[in-house]
Amino acid sequence: MTVSLSHIFKNSTAQAFRGLTTVLQKAKAEAEATEASEEAYLSARLYPDMNDMKWQVQMISEFALRGAARMSGVSADDLPSLPMEGETFDVLIERVADCAAKVEAAEDAVIDGNADMKITMPIGPEQTMELDGKTYILSFYLPNLFFHVTTAYNLLRMQGVPVGKRDYMGM
Template sequence: MTVALSHIFKSSTAQAFRGLTNILEKAKAHAEATDAPENAFMENRLFPDMHEMKWQVQMITEFAVRGAARMTGIAGDALPDLPMEGDTFDALIARIADCGDTVAKADDATIDGNETMMISMPIGPDQTMDLDGKTYVLSFYLPNLFFHVTTAYNLLRMQGVAVGKKDYMGI
């Protein structure tokens, strides 16, 4: 049995986004119950040189939209550029929903047909990485998706938000 690349891409993104929404909703409720300012959660980071929690959400939602665009054949210089916005739980939850809708609308047949399409991606100053579509999804997109969702989860958990594995998994 073969699983379509579009199914892997879209279902994994949808599940990760459900989990991300779950943990943000619980964080919002926790902030309201404890009278903690949302900004304390949004600006939290594990180490001074890492990005804050809100950036983790902003970045992974943009990454998902750009990933869907890449897999439907949009050239690198024409990829959507989402502003890094959303400073409240409600704004981030709405951003996740909007970006999830965009990913869900990507054409399955086009994604599936682009398994061997070469994608050239910037990975740093004056550096690119070339991957075929299948490798991009399985070895680059999915690890990045789960890394940033996990980081957001850990940042909220560290602040006492009662989230668990089921929340993270979007169950």
């Protein structure tokens, strides 16, 4: 049995986003139950120089959307861009759902056919990285996906939101 690149890409993203949605829903419920401000949860940081929780969700949802576009052959100049907005759990949950649906809609055959395609990405001021499609998904996309979803989970857990590994796993 062979596992396709599209299967890895789409199923990993879907599972990560199910987990992210679950922890966001539980955080919203916790804020309501304790009458805490959503902003307190959404603005949490692990360290002062790190981005806050809402940025983690905003960034990874756009990253997934752009990943699907890259693997579908969209040129760097035409990649979709989402505004960095979402000041409530409801808006962030909807954003994740919208991006998950767009990733799922990407054509499997196109993604699989682009395993050897060269992808050039910016990685800093006047710096780029070139990867083939397979390496992009396995060594760049997936680690970034799980890093930011894990960071969002940890930020909420740190604030006492009652979430656990099963929630994170999206199972």
